[in-house]
Amino acid sequence: MTRKPHPLAKVYGLIEPGPVVLVTTARAGRSNVMTLSWHTMLEFEPARVGCVVSDRNYSFETLKMTKECVINIPTVEMAATVVDCGNTTGASIDKFQKFGLTALPASEVGPPLIKECFANLECRVADMTMVPKYCLFVLEVVKAWIDPTVMDPRTLHHLGNGEFMVAGERIKLNSKMK
């Protein structure tokens, strides 16, 4: 087990590149997972992420009620699971069991981390004023974890209709940008 705390000030580097994420929620002792690509950083510190969770999703009511979730970032090895979680609803199945995901306890929130993901961001809902109009939840990351042995995570980036771009090479330029 190599999962280590990741500085909250560096969370933006995980979200900014735009990976597909798996969001876990939990209520009444039962956890659920949804696939999500509509997210953006909103602030470096505190690390705030805006996430669109459609009110057609089973996770919507849970997130609204419990105000907690975990953003888990999968890599290409989990592509089938990402699609499976997007194609099904937690209203009728237990996705952890059905898709062989391992739930690890979070340290600050109720919903679990997904062990198979290389990064996990424990979040609390900080603002729901944009939920009625845009289903946009403002999340504050309260604890972040990363598997430091994954040097070059091959994240998935959704192009639509089940087509994904897989993270390619990295380049470094001289920049003053954070």
Next chain:
Amino acid sequence: MTRKPHPLAKVYGLIEPGPVVLVTTARAGRSNVMTLSWHTMLEFEPARVGCVVSDRNYSFETLKMTKECVINIPTVEMAATVVDCGNTTGASIDKFQKFGLTALPASEVGPPLIKECFANLECRVADMTMVPKYCLFVLEVVKAWIDPTVMDPRTLHHLGNGEFMVAGERIKLNSKMK
């Protein structure tokens, strides 16, 4: 010149994967460009995009005042320009001239398209209620253009501090997800 209109209903496939974008604005006959990674889709149709434009950016006041911009999507060949536009301010230089960018007239809005980018989304500001708190502008894409000869755009995805992931291979899975 192979630029062609792109269906607004397909715009999400350009934004969802999370590329770095170059946002053009214009006022008093002068155009400006900023580099931006903090964006998310908010709605499929009308195609709405949420963009965080910091109030420390020169483009902030222009966007607030004119309520128009163009989201231009660059590929890896433009990496140096992406960083140059992020490292400088339109308050003191003309970035189009300085960095050799070609401005093409938009059809629906004042700010120009960047010819060197493979996709251009003409936008109007639809909602500024989240600007005071989060610098988050809700944009509605009113016209989209794409260069159909660019089959596999090698977009840039910012990891922080001038490090970028370059779009890699594409995979297709059987999915019911839009």
